[in-house]
Amino acid sequence: MTEFNPNYINPQLLLNACPMYEKSPLIQLKSIAQLDVFIKDESHRMGLGSFKALGGIYAVATLLADKWLAVTGKKLTLEQYTSIEFKHFSSSTTFICASAGNHGLAVASGAKIFGAKAIIHLSEEVPEEFEKRLIEKCAVVVRSGKTYEESVDAAIKDANSSHGVLLADGSWKGYTYPPSLVMEGYTVIANELREQFTQIKKWPSHVFIQAGVGGLAASMAYMIRKYWQQQPEIIVVESEFAPCLRTSHRNGIATTVEGNVSIMGRLDCKAPSLVAFNALEKAHVDYLTISDKESIDATRILQENNISTTPSGAAGLAGLLKMYKTEKFQTFFAKNNFKPLIIVTENKL
Ligand SMILES: Cc1ncc(COP(=O)(O)O)c(C=O)c1O
Numbered sequence: 254m255t256e257f258n259p260n261y262i263n264p265q266l267l268l269n270a271c272p273m274y275e276k277s278p279l280i281q282l283k284s285i286a287q288l289d290v291f292i293k294d295e296s297h298r299m300g301l302g303s304f305k306a307l308g309g310i311y312a313v314a315t316l317l318a319d320k321w322l323a324v325t326g327k328k329l330t331l332e333q334y335t336s337i338e339f340k341h342f343s344s345s346t347t348f349i350c351a352s353a354g355n356h357g358l359a360v361a362s363g364a365k366i367f368g369a370k371a372i373i374h375l376s377e378e379v380p381e382e383f384e385k386r387l388i389e390k391c392a393v394v395v396r397s398g399k400t401y402e403e404s405v406d407a408a409i410k411d412a413n414s415s416h417g418v419l420l421a422d423g424s425w426k427g428y429t430y431p432p433s434l435v436m437e438g439y440t441v442i443a444n445e446l447r448e449q450f451t452q453i454k455k456w457p458s459h460v461f462i463q464a465g466v467g468g469l470a471a472s473m474a475y476m477i478r479k480y481w482q483q484q485p486e487i488i489v490v491e492s493e494f495a496p497c498l499r500t501s502h503r504n505g506i507a508t509t510v511e512g513n514v515s516i517m518g519r520l521d522c523k524a525p526s527l528v529a530f531n532a533l534e535k536a537h538v539d540y541l542t543i544s545d546k547e548s549i550d551a552t553r554i555l556q557e558n559n560i561s562t563t564p565s566g567a568a569g570l571a572g573l574l575k576m577y578k579t580e581k582f583q584t585f586f587a588k589n590n591f592k593p594l595i596i597v598t599e600n601k602l
Pocket residue numbers: 303305353355356422463464465466467468469470519520522565566598599
């Protein structure tokens with residue numbers, strides 16, 4: 254099944270039982286390029302520094318609970334997730350994935366919380382800082398290949414030749430369930446936003462979401478189209494060196510692209526997630542690419558507003574500024590009707 258059909262209640266229930274959980278802030282800034290901008294700040298999510306914490310930890314928990322059900326014939330209760338008995342049960346499971354940094358941290362954290370093990374493959378492009386943080390989470394780190402795609406291949410081989418469970422955030426034909434769980438975990442963001450906008454009685458006109466393999470963008474777009482009472486335009490922002498979702502959309506089929514290495518390391522994915530691509534095709538979204546320089550400028554602007562992030566984290570703002578400057582845009586939208594939302598997806602490393 255390549256259909257994305259999440260149940261947003263499940264991750265929310267698990268999170269409500271977690272002492273670390275709190276909603277990430279929704280900030281309103283009036284000073285960004287004279288624009289009134291909503292910012293969903295994911296840079297401190299669950300103490301892990303990015304929204305990815307929502308996906309990997311939830312997917313680990315759910316896959317282990319599935320295994321528990323298969324072995325014991327009983328559904329794991331919320332209280333049992335943190336029991337010694339469950340940790341003991343989980344200790345024979347090793348999760349394996351490739352990562353540009355944040356997904357690996359989420360998987361390693363999930364494995365540590367629930368008593369399992371994690372092996373994370375990082376390409377040589379991934380900053381040393383991630384390796385250190387992964388080791389602190391008790392993960393085994395393997396440096397695999399020059400690019401993200403090479404590290405993905407290495408993780409698949411590793412899982413195939415061992416009894417490990419592959420927990421990728423990308424998906425492809427024949428491999429969709431674990432990455433769909435990762436995306437189901439991200440639904441929490443759009444759900445929180447729905448509550449936050451309902452409370453302040455204001456809604457965004459445009460939502461800019463940066464994409465790597467597309468899991469975040471697709472999860473957000475699905476939730477917005479299904480549950481938000483006011484419908485914004487959705488713009489998926491990619492690096493000009495990795496426009497795999499825009500290219501797939503234009504070709505009408507999931508397409509791998511080629512390109513230079515981007516400074517937006519976490520967005521530098523040349524192959525789209527199949528589940529994400531299919532979900533985006535149904536959500537009526539637009540696509541925009543940005544340059545490395547535009548992402549660096551956006552990072553600086555956020556820093557001037559006391560929000561520390563990286564070019565990957567600031568890419569949504571870069572997309573917004575790029576779109577806002579175009580003549581076509583200026584003619585269509587009076588400034589007052591333009592209330593953009595961006596997501597700052599990670600903290601500064
Ligand atoms: C900070 C950050 N922003 C955005 C993304 C893009 O998410 P996705 O790969 O689900 O499109 C990632 C992915 O790792 C990320 O780490």
